[in-house]
Amino acid sequence: MASVAKGALILMMLGAMTACGPKQEEAATGEQAKSERAAFQQELDMVRQLRVTELTRPDGWTSLVGLHWIDPGSHYIGSSAGNGIKLAVGPSHLGMIDLGQDRIRFVPEKGVAMTLDGQPFTGEAILRADDAPTGPSVIAFDEGKGLATVIKRGNRYLLRVKHADAPTRTGFRGIEYWPTSADWRVEGRFVPHPAGKTLEIANIIGTTDAVPNPGAIEFERDGKTFRIEALDEGAETLFLVFADRTSGHGSYPAGRFLDVAKPGVGGTVVLDFNQARNPPCAFTPFATCPLPPPENRLDVAIQAGEKTYAHTVN
Numbered sequence: 326m327a328s329v330a331k332g333a334l335i336l337m338m339l340g341a342m343t344a345c346g347p348k349q350e351e352a353a354t355g356e357q358a359k360s361e362r363a364a365f366q367q368e369l370d371m372v373r374q375l376r377v378t379e380l381t382r383p384d385g386w387t388s389l390v391g392l393h394w395i396d397p398g399s400h401y402i403g404s405s406a407g408n409g410i411k412l413a414v415g416p417s418h419l420g421m422i423d424l425g426q427d428r429i430r431f432v433p434e435k436g437v438a439m440t441l442d443g444q445p446f447t448g449e450a451i452l453r454a455d456d457a458p459t460g461p462s463v464i465a466f467d468e469g470k471g472l473a474t475v476i477k478r479g480n481r482y483l484l485r486v487k488h489a490d491a492p493t494r495t496g497f498r499g500i501e502y503w504p505t506s507a508d509w510r511v512e513g514r515f516v517p518h519p520a521g522k523t524l525e526i527a528n529i530i531g532t533t534d535a536v537p538n539p540g541a542i543e544f545e546r547d548g549k550t551f552r553i554e555a556l557d558e559g560a561e562t563l564f565l566v567f568a569d570r571t572s573g574h575g576s577y578p579a580g581r582f583l584d585v586a587k588p589g590v591g592g593t594v595v596l597d598f599n600q601a602r603n604p605p606c607a608f609t610p611f612a613t614c615p616l617p618p619p620e621n622r623l624d625v626a627i628q629a630g631e632k633t634y635a636h637t638v639n
Contacts, residue, residue: 386609388488388491390412391412401418402422403417403420404416405417415471420439454482461474478532501633502599513595515592516541518539524556526556526566527616528616560584567621567623575632578633583598585597
């Protein structure tokens with residue numbers, strides 16, 4: 326009888342262990358999923374914090390105060406009336422810019438403290454535009470708070486002006502997001518184009534540029550396949566400019582941006598639409614943002630990433 330009782334006890338213990346096993350596994354799986362969600366959100370929070378830091382730097386996108394076309398010939402620059410290029414902020418007279426056939430010359434105003442590429446500047450200089458291999462020349466004024474550079478869009482030049490005291494920077498209101506969703510971190514497939522292919526990309530000021538277009542990315546959502554043309558601007562990532570059904574209905578009307586790592590083995594790429602961001606034009610009227618090409622206007626509502634930026638308090 327003792328052996329029978331002992332055997333029954335063992336069977337009961339085994340039954341209890343068997344009964345507890347799936348629950349323990351379920352609990353472990355739940356903890357793992359919770360940990361993965363926390364890590365996913367932590368990574369996203371870090372990306373978003375860095376994003377805001379970059380936007381609101383003294384020379385970040387929110388510091389833009391002016392964007393001025395430079396026509397051929399000579400033009401005085403300054404904040405007072407009568408200047409050909411009138412600044413919103415800065416000295417009454419900053420200097421003169423002269424656009425010739427093959428050079429852009431700048432002559433500073435006498436007695437106005439400024440630097441050129443970080444060095445005290447009193448003479449005259451030939452300015453580099455942003456298409457130069459070393460980047461644009463930087464004229465700094467107002468003790469470094471103000472910055473002026475020349476940018477080239479299409480075949481024309483503009484003077485871009487930033488100031489650390491720009492209302493868009495000092496009054497920055499923060500960014501709103503759709504709720505984080507792992508469902509919007511999707512795996513895609515990179516489909517390469519023939520070497521050297523470009524795509525005409527229009528921007529918000531009406532010019533177009535031929536941008537390297539190494540391939541497209543295909544991904545699935547709700548049983549449908551979508552395709553986004555990828556751009557290569559020389560960075561370590563591919564650049565996506567897209568619009569979707571939320572454009573103008575919760576997200577910025579002119580579309581959003583997304584960076585993705587270049588394809589790995591087998592052409593696999595990951596698109597985390599939780600990191601979709603507004604273009605600089607959402608924060609300032611003085612940026613020259615690229616617009617989504619027709620190929621990148623998606624018939625799907627991507628309710629992830631940044632929402633439309635709220636400029637003012639109603």
